[in-house]
Amino acid sequence: MRINCPLCGTRDRREFTYYGASVYADRPAESAGPEAWDDYLHLRDNPAGETTDLWYHELGCAAWIEVTRNTVTHEISGTRLLTAPEKGGAK
Amino acid sequence: MASLIETNACDGLLPISVGRAEMAECTAERITSVAPFKGRTRALGTGLKALGLGWPAPGTSQTSKAGSILWTGADQAFLIGADPAGLGASAALTDQSDGWARMRLAGPDAEKVLARLVALDLRTAACPVGEVRRSGLNHMPMVLWRSGEDAFEIFVFRSMAATAVHEMAAAMRAVAARDRFD
Numbered sequence A: 001m002r003i004n005c006p007l008c009g010t011r012d013r014r015e016f017t018y019y020g021a022s023v024y025a026d027r028p029a030e031s032a033g034p035e036a037w038d039d040y041l042h043l044r045d046n047p048a049g050e051t052t053d054l055w056y057h058e059l060g061c062a063a064w065i066e067v068t069r070n071t072v073t074h075e076i077s078g079t080r081l082l083t084a085p086e087k088g089g090a091k
Numbered sequence B: 001m002a003s004l005i006e007t008n009a010c011d012g013l014l015p016i017s018v019g020r021a022e023m024a025e026c027t028a029e030r031i032t033s034v035a036p037f038k039g040r041t042r043a044l045g046t047g048l049k050a051l052g053l054g055w056p057a058p059g060t061s062q063t064s065k066a067g068s069i070l071w072t073g074a075d076q077a078f079l080i081g082a083d084p085a086g087l088g089a090s091a092a093l094t095d096q097s098d099g100w101a102r103m104r105l106a107g108p109d110a111e112k113v114l115a116r117l118v119a120l121d122l123r124t125a126a127c128p129v130g131e132v133r134r135s136g137l138n139h140m141p142m143v144l145w146r147s148g149e150d151a152f153e154i155f156v157f158r159s160m161a162a163t164a165v166h167e168m169a170a171a172m173r174a175v176a177a178r179d180r181f182d
Ligand SMILES: [Zn+2]
Pocket: A005, A006, A007, A008, A009, A057, A060, A061, A062, A063
């Protein structure tokens, strides 16, 4: 399997680390209620079809990448940087 | 205080020459990691311009009389040789001069040697002179800089210098052995 890093180009899967569903990047506000935190930490959708995951380009440019894939066809339809470049890591 | 000995990362390991490839340690130069502060990229560009350089696009480098700047990752570049003093207000600067083992692989077989340890297309058409790649040298994190048609600079963490030289030497011997049958 190969993943297209928006900065480095297409690279071997072994250069990346998998971090689960991309909702993990959408952290609730500190003041959010326990239900929101419970949802964020423990509850995940399990779609038959398109889903988005987080991958870290560990052995490459160290960017966080959101990968869109299809759980039925296994097709990867897109990748994008989780943070805009040149913002010092801020969203 | 104990008497400390100053050594380069590859002291006692390099140079080596096998077949049509040779590897040597690069002359020690100042290496500064440059990471732009949020919203300060324009100011950083001005600071770099004073050095005859600019912010490098992903996978590229720029060289001037003052030194070189290599893209080394998301929002990060290495300034090599040049004095970073004018960039402090617009970027986080970290002196990494002693943190890297910097080697130069050269010769007609340089590409073939790297092909054994690096999972990238390094033909000049895919990786022209002056371009930079972040990838693995086998399992070691690496900055690879194509400095010439038949020459590459390889940066690995200083603690991995001996492993890198060991694995490169094995690849050089294997390629030289194959050459005898060509
Ligand atoms: Zn990358």
